[in-house]
Amino acid sequence: MEAIPTLLAVITITFFLLRLAPGGPFADERDLSPQAQAAMEAHYGLDQPLVMQYFRYLGNLARGDLGPSFRYPTRTVNEIIVDHFPVSLELGAWGLLVALSLGLGAGLLAAAYRQRPQDHTIMTLAMVGICLPTFVLGPFLVYIFSLQLGWFNVGGWSHWSDRILPGFVLGSFFAAYVARLTRNGVGESVLMDYYRTALAKGLSKRQALWKHALKPGILPTIAFLGPAAAGLLTGSFVVESVFNIPGLGQQFINAAFGRDFTVVTGLVILYAVLILFFNLTVDFLQALLDPKLRES
Amino acid sequence: MISACRLFFFGLTPLLLLAACGPSDTRVEEGNRTGILHVGNGAEPSNLDPQTITGLPEAKIVSTLFDGLVELHPETNEPVPAAAASWEISEDGLVYRFTLQPEGRWSNGDPVTAQDFVTSYRRKLSPRLGSRYAYMLYPLEGAEAFHRGETDDFTTVGVTALADDQLELRLHTPAAFLLDLLTHSSWFPVHADTLEAFGDLDEPNTRWTRAGNLVGNGPFRLVSWRPERFVQVEKNEHHWRSGEISLQGIYFYPISDPTTEEREFRTGRLHITNTIPPDRVAVYRDRNDPEFHSQPSFSTYYYRFNTTRPPLDNPKVRRALKLAIDREAITKEVVRGGQQPAYSYVPQGDFTDYRPGPFFQYDPDEARRLLAEAGFPEGEGFPTKEILYNTMETHRLVAEAIQDMWSEELGISVNLTNQEWQVYLETQNRLQYDISRSGWIGDYLDPNTFLDLMLTDGGNNRTGWANEEYDELITQANREMNTARRNELFAEAEALLLQEAPVAPIYFDRTNYLMSVSVQDYYTTPTGYRPYWRVNLVSE
Numbered sequence: 001m002e003a004i005p006t007l008l009a010v011i012t013i014t015f016f017l018l019r020l021a022p023g024g025p026f027a028d029e030r031d032l033s034p035q036a037q038a039a040m041e042a043h044y045g046l047d048q049p050l051v052m053q054y055f056r057y058l059g060n061l062a063r064g065d066l067g068p069s070f071r072y073p074t075r076t077v078n079e080i081i082v083d084h085f086p087v088s089l090e091l092g093a094w095g096l097l098v099a100l101s102l103g104l105g106a107g108l109l110a111a112a113y114r115q116r117p118q119d120h121t122i123m124t125l126a127m128v129g130i131c132l133p134t135f136v137l138g139p140f141l142v143y144i145f146s147l148q149l150g151w152f153n154v155g156g157w158s159h160w161s162d163r164i165l166p167g168f169v170l171g172s173f174f175a176a177y178v179a180r181l182t183r184n185g186v187g188e189s190v191l192m193d194y195y196r197t198a199l200a201k202g203l204s205k206r207q208a209l210w211k212h213a214l215k216p217g218i219l220p221t222i223a224f225l226g227p228a229a230a231g232l233l234t235g236s237f238v239v240e241s242v243f244n245i246p247g248l249g250q251q252f253i254n255a256a257f258g259r260d261f262t263v264v265t266g267l268v269i270l271y272a273v274l275i276l277f278f279n280l281t282v283d284f285l286q287a288l289l290d291p292k293l294r295e296s
Numbered sequence: 297m298i299s300a301c302r303l304f305f306f307g308l309t310p311l312l313l314l315a316a317c318g319p320s321d322t323r324v325e326e327g328n329r330t331g332i333l334h335v336g337n338g339a340e341p342s343n344l345d346p347q348t349i350t351g352l353p354e355a356k357i358v359s360t361l362f363d364g365l366v367e368l369h370p371e372t373n374e375p376v377p378a379a380a381a382s383w384e385i386s387e388d389g390l391v392y393r394f395t396l397q398p399e400g401r402w403s404n405g406d407p408v409t410a411q412d413f414v415t416s417y418r419r420k421l422s423p424r425l426g427s428r429y430a431y432m433l434y435p436l437e438g439a440e441a442f443h444r445g446e447t448d449d450f451t452t453v454g455v456t457a458l459a460d461d462q463l464e465l466r467l468h469t470p471a472a473f474l475l476d477l478l479t480h481s482s483w484f485p486v487h488a489d490t491l492e493a494f495g496d497l498d499e500p501n502t503r504w505t506r507a508g509n510l511v512g513n514g515p516f517r518l519v520s521w522r523p524e525r526f527v528q529v530e531k532n533e534h535h536w537r538s539g540e541i542s543l544q545g546i547y548f549y550p551i552s553d554p555t556t557e558e559r560e561f562r563t564g565r566l567h568i569t570n571t572i573p574p575d576r577v578a579v580y581r582d583r584n585d586p587e588f589h590s591q592p593s594f595s596t597y598y599y600r601f602n603t604t605r606p607p608l609d610n611p612k613v614r615r616a617l618k619l620a621i622d623r624e625a626i627t628k629e630v631v632r633g634g635q636q637p638a639y640s641y642v643p644q645g646d647f648t649d650y651r652p653g654p655f656f657q658y659d660p661d662e663a664r665r666l667l668a669e670a671g672f673p674e675g676e677g678f679p680t681k682e683i684l685y686n687t688m689e690t691h692r693l694v695a696e697a698i699q700d701m702w703s704e705e706l707g708i709s710v711n712l713t714n715q716e717w718q719v720y721l722e723t724q725n726r727l728q729y730d731i732s733r734s735g736w737i738g739d740y741l742d743p744n745t746f747l748d749l750m751l752t753d754g755g756n757n758r759t760g761w762a763n764e765e766y767d768e769l770i771t772q773a774n775r776e777m778n779t780a781r782r783n784e785l786f787a788e789a790e791a792l793l794l795q796e797a798p799v800a801p802i803y804f805d806r807t808n809y810l811m812s813v814s815v816q817d818y819y820t821t822p823t824g825y826r827p828y829w830r831v832n833l834v835s836e
Contacts, residue, residue, distance in 0.1 A: 021719075023721060023722040027718050028350060028721065029721065029735075029736075030350050030428050030429070030756070031755025033755070035423040035430075035445060036423070036426040036427060036428055039425065039500070040426040040500070068501070073342065073348075074343055074501050074502070074503055074506065075523065080523070083524075084523075142559060147559065147562065147563065150563075153563070154556070154563050155560060241553050242556060244551055244553070257717060257718065258717075259718050
C-alpha cells in the first residue's frame with residue numbers, strides 16, 4: 001500500500017518534468033503551419049491547461065489507459081507495451097538466468113578458494129565483465145559467432161537461437177556483479193565463527209559452505225538483484241539496438257528523445273511498478289533468509 | 297579447478313550444440329527464388345497515411361501502397377503515367393486535365409475515380425487533419441484559404457471531377473513544377489470508404505492504416521505491419537500494371553543502427569540497405585565493391601547564420617565566413633562519402649535543367665578583406681560565436697573542421713555546441729543560435745523546393761533574413777512559364793541569396809547503400825523515391 005504514494009510521485013514528477021524539457025512532440029525540420037499545430041494540439045488535448053492535462057491523464061490511467069503515442073500516432077501506449085514488453089521480458093529472463101547461473105557459480109567458487117589463484121582468476125574475469133561495455137562485447141561476439149563462424153543470426157528475434165547471444169551479453173554484465181557480491185558476501189561468512197564451528201563439528205567444506213555460509217552471504221546479492229531484475233526485464237537499449245531486437249528499451253530511449261510524452265510516462269510507470277514489485281520480493285526473500293530480520 | 301572446468305563446460309556446451317543447427321539458406325537466397333525483396337528501411341515508420349507522413353522511412357513504404365497521378369521515370373526524371381494515363385496542360389499553364397487509367401483499381405477491387413482524388417485533396421487540406429505538408433497543395437486555386445480555415449466551401453478549391461476518369465486541377469498562378477510536385481505522397485489519393493469505416497474522413501491518426509484495414513491504389517498491398525520488426529507488402533493483383541510486376545512482395549525492416557544493418561546485409565539477410573555507416577563508405581568505394589552503390593541526392597548540407605545577432609547581421613561578415621570554408625577539404629578529408637563541395641544553395645547535378653554553376657569559390661583572401669571592411673581586421677574584436685549542431689558524429693567533425701578554418705584564415709574563434717534533435721529544432725525555430733548546421737532534402741525536383749525556404753517569414757527560413765527583392769524574384773520565377781526565363785530568375789535570386797549569405801552551403805549529399813547483385817532494375821530517384829515495382833530478382 002505504501003507503493004501508491006511512491007507511484008503517484010513518480011507519475012507526477014515524470015509528467016511535469018517532461019513538459020519542462022525544451023522541444024515538443026511536433027517539432028520537425030519541416031515547419032508545421034499554425035493550423036496544423038492547433039489541430040494536433042487539440043487532437044491530443046495539449047491545448048488545455050497543464051493541470052487539466054495532468055488530471056485527465058490520471059483519470060485515464062485509473063482506467064488503465066496510458067493514452068496514444070505521439071510519435072506512432074496510430075498506436076496507443078498500451079499497445080506498445082503489449083507489443084514490446086514480452087520481448088524484453090524474455091530477453092531479460094535469459095539475461096537473469098545467465099547472471100544468476102554464471103554469477104552465483106563463479107562467486108561461490110571464488111569464495112571457496114578465497115585468496116587462492118582460482119579466486120583471483122574469477123575476480124579478474126568479473127572485473128573485465130563489469131568494465132567491458134555491452135556495446136563492445138555484443139559486436140565482438142557477433143563478429144566471432146555470427147560473421148566468422150556463422151552459428152547465429154546477426155540480429156533479430158525470430159529464430160529461437162536469436163536469444164542466445166543477446167541473453168549472454170545482457171547477463172554477463174550482471175553476472176560479473178553477482179559474482180563479486182556473492183564472493184564477498186559468502187567470503188565474509190566463511191570468516192565467521194559459526195562457519196568455523198561447522199567445520200569443527202565435522203562438516204565437509206562443501207556442506208559447510210552450502211549450509212552455513214551461503215544463506216547469510218547471499219543477502220547482498222539478493223538486495224542487488226531486485227532493482228537489477230527490474231532493469232533487465234524492461235529492456236536494454238544497447239543490447240536491443242546491437243542485436244536489432246524489438247524490445248522496450250529502444251522504445252524508451254527513442255520516446256524520450258522524440259518527446260513522446262505518453263510513451264515515456266507509461267514506461268516510467270511500468271518500470272516503477274516493477275521496481276516496487278521486485279523490492280517487495282527482495283524484502284520477503286531477505287526476511288526468509290535472515291533470522292535477524294525475521295524477528296524484527 | 298574441476299569445478300571451474302565444469303562451469304566453463306556448462307557455459308559453452310549449449311553454444312557448441314548450436315553450431316550444428318544454424319539456419320541454412322539465407323533470407324536473400326530464399327527471396328531470390330520466391331520473388332521476395334528484403335529491404336532495410338531506417339527508422340520504424342510512424343504511420344502509413346500518405347497525407348500525413350513527413351519522413352523518408354514512411355514515404356518509401358507508402359509509395360509502394362499508393363500511386364500518385366504521375367511518377368518520375370527513374371532514368372530521365374521526367375514525369376510518366378501512374379494513376380493518370382495521360383494529361384493535358386492549358387496554354388496559360390493554369391489548368392491540368394488528367395485522364396485516369398481505365399483499369400485503375402484500389403486494392404479491394406473498387407475502381408479509382410476522379411472523385412477519389414477530389415475527396416482526398418479535401419481531406420489533405422482540412423485544417424482538422426493537421427497535415428504538415430498541406431502547403432504542397434497550395435499551387436491549387438483557393439487551397440491555402442481553405443486550409444487556413446478562411447472558407448469551408450471546398451468548391452472554391454481548384455480541383456474538380458469532370459467525369460469518373462477526368463480530373464481537373466486549376467492553379468492560381470502557373471507552376472512549372474506541378475507535375476514533379478504530383479509525385480510527392482501528399483498528392484496520393486486515399487480510399488474514402490475505408491477511412492470512414494474508422495472515423496471521420498479528416499480525423500487524424502485513425503486505425504485505417506493498420507494491416508487488414510488499409511486500402512491503396514499502388515502496385516503492392518499491405519499484408520502485415522509488426523512494429524520494430526517489419527512491414528510486409530505483396531503484389532496487388534488489382535493494380536492495372538500487375539502483369540508487368542515480377543516482384544511478389546517486399547519486407548521492410550526498421551533498422552536504425554547502420555552498423556547493425558550492414559551486418560544484416562553481410563550475412564544475407566537484406567537485399568538492400570538503407571544506408572552505410574559513414575566511416576565505411578570510403579572502404580567500400582576504394583575497393584570498388586560491386587555491392588556498393590552511391591547516387592547523388594537532391595539535398596544540401598549547409599550552415600545557417602542568425603542574421604538578427606551582431607555581428608552576423610552584417611552581410612560582409614556572413615560572406616567572409618562563407619568564403620573561408622574550404623569545401624574540398626571537408627568533402628575529401630572529413631566526410632569522405634563522395635559528397636560534392638557546394639558552391640550554390642540548390643544542389644547541382646543532372647536533377648533539373650537549372651544549372652547556374654558555382655556562385656562563389658573558396659577565397660580566404662577575399663574573406664579576410666571583407667572581415668576587415670566589416671571592422672574586424674585579422675579577426676580582431678570579433679566576439680566568440682557558437683556553432684550549433686544536432687548530436688551526430690559527422691556534424692561534429694564538420695563543425696570542428698570549420699572551426700579550424702575560421703580560426704586559421706580569419707583569426708576568429710567559435711565554440712561548438714551540440715544538442716539533441718528536438719532541442720536543436722526548437723533552438724533554431726526561436727533564433728536562439730549564432731550559427732547552425734542544417735540540411736534539406738528537396739521535396740520535388742525543382743529549384744523552388746530549396747529557394748522558397750528562404751522567403752521572408754517562411755516557416756523554414758529560421759535565419760531571420762528578409763529580403764523583398766528576393767521574394768519578388770521567386771514569385772516572378774514561379775509565374776514564368778518559359779523554362780529558360782524562369783531559370784534565369786531563379787539564378788538571379790540565388791545569386792542575391794548567396795551574396796547576402798544568410799546560409800553558407802557546404803556540400804551536396806549522396807545516397808549510399810549496399811545492394812545484392814541479385815537485384816536488378818532498382819532505382820532511387822534524387823528525392824528518395826524508389827519504384828519497387830520495376831525490380832527483378834535473379835537467382836545466381
